[in-house]
Amino acid sequence: MSQLTELLSNQHDQNVEELKELLRIPSISSLSEHKEDIQKAASWIANKLESIGLEHVEIVQTKGHPIIYADWLHQENAPTVLVYGHYDVQPVDPLHLWETPPFEPTIRDEKIYARGATDDKGQTFLHIKAVETLLKVEGKLPVNVKFCIEGEEEIGSPHLPPYLSENKEKLSCDVVVISDSDMWDRGVPAITYSLRGLCALELSLKTANSDLHSGMFGGGVQNANHLLVQLLSTLHDANGKVNVDHFYDDVVELTEFEKEQIKALGFDEEKLKKSLGLTDLTGGENNNFPYAERISSRPTLEINGLWGGFQGEGTKTVIPNEAHGKITCRLVHNQNPEKIQGLVKNHLEKHAPKGCRLEVSLQDTGNPFLTPIDSPMIQKAAEAYETVYGKAPVYKREGGSIPIVSDFNHSLNAPVVLMGFGLPDENLHAPNEHFNLENFDKGILTICSFLELVKK
Structure with missing residues (x-):
């Protein structure tokens, strides 16, 4: 040497x-x-x-x-x-x-x-x-x-x-x-x-055949933005846990040695919050795990993008007929990206609100x-x-x-x-x-x- x-x-x-x-x-x-x-x-x-x-x-x-x-x-x-x-x-x-x-x-x-x-x-x-x-x-x-x-x-x-x-x-x-x-x-x-692995999905939700005047039709027809928010809110329960059936089935829990290794890293959550300008970190299901564990060893489902209706400056009084969203999941050892994609797609289709047409497309995957x-x-x-x-x-x-x-x-x-x-x-x-x-x-x-x- x-x-x-x-x-x-x-x-x-x-x-x-x-x-x-x-x-x-x-x-x-x-x-x-x-x-x-x-x-x-x-x-x-x-x-x-x-x-x-x-x-x-x-x-x-x-x-x-x-x-x-x-x-x-x-x-x-x-x-x-x-x-x-x-x-x-x-x-x-x-x-x-x-x-x-x-x-x-x-x-x-x-x-x-x-x-x-x-x-x-x-x-x-x-x-x-x-x-x-x-x-x-x-x-x-x-x-x-x-x-x-x-x-x-x-x-x-x-x-x-x-x-x-x-x-x-x-x-x-x-x-x-x-x-x-x-x-x-x-x-x-x-x-x-x-x-971690990953999988991605994109969804489009459609109602009427065009945007509608909110004065003439408000209160009488479905608003695509409202329905999208309603649908996406079903993906997590009140505590933040992913609410998709069988989402966690294949997750392998960490060994005690692995948990000790993570603990020994001594991650400073207060320092992180201060650096990011946050008052709190995620809770719910994640409260059961230290921060360093939940960002590396637990699966997630995140809504990455939302759009629909009027996006320009000022106000436009329309009821949008289309709304769209993007979702990605980070996956851990033993989870199959294609399987998780299917579970999330099935959940979205099962919970799609009445009065809309839903299309879900499967995007990238990685093991x-x-x-x-x-x-x-x-x-x-x-x-x-x-x-x-x-x-x-x-x-x-x-x-x-x-x-x-x-x-x-x-x-x-x-x-x-x-x-x-x-x-x-x-x-x-x-x-x-x-x-x-x-x-x-x-x-x-x-x-x-x-x-x-x-x-x-």
């Missing part, structure tokens, strides 16, 4: 400059005007992998943005580690809130500011540098390594699942490692062992993910963190969703380890995104340590 540390120290400035090159490429996957930039970023990654000694480097063109594959497979009878990451980034709006241009990487206070710095170019780059450093020092890797880096994560990875299904043998591995998450706090590493804490690969990751950071990581469930994680797990039948090196306050998806450089060399060393431990 001392040789690795010395080499990284000597090459720190050069490594950061290389990361800046990648960060300068505006590879925004959701905007068609950046299609050439996406190709440029894919080429940059592929060239870098080839230059450090990876083989079979390939830019796989899809109907969307490219996937990069590369490997080093020279350790007979050794495990194989597959590294996943993404080189696409979010749009930069609102631009005026950036203190420095989002694609001109700038270092301030030992942080590198740029779009993609922490999500996910910076963290993916750590794996590339870990492999390069090991090859320079040892002349070989302790295990076999494969890379799968895509350019569509920020738009839902539409073409990666088919690629995984069609290339199972090519991508076969003993563990998938992803660095697209965060630590618990500065100096406190964390392993995210669970992600929840969980790797048991006592999984051998999770424990090797924990040991690697402790070796470098001098502190055992905390184990946490994440309330958000990364559907592709579950796809890797199911398609390749391999455990997935989420080894994050970002920090929670690094503004991913927001203006002034950045990555703390204190986790740059430490992150590379931690990955090197993990690869060594996987061999044992």
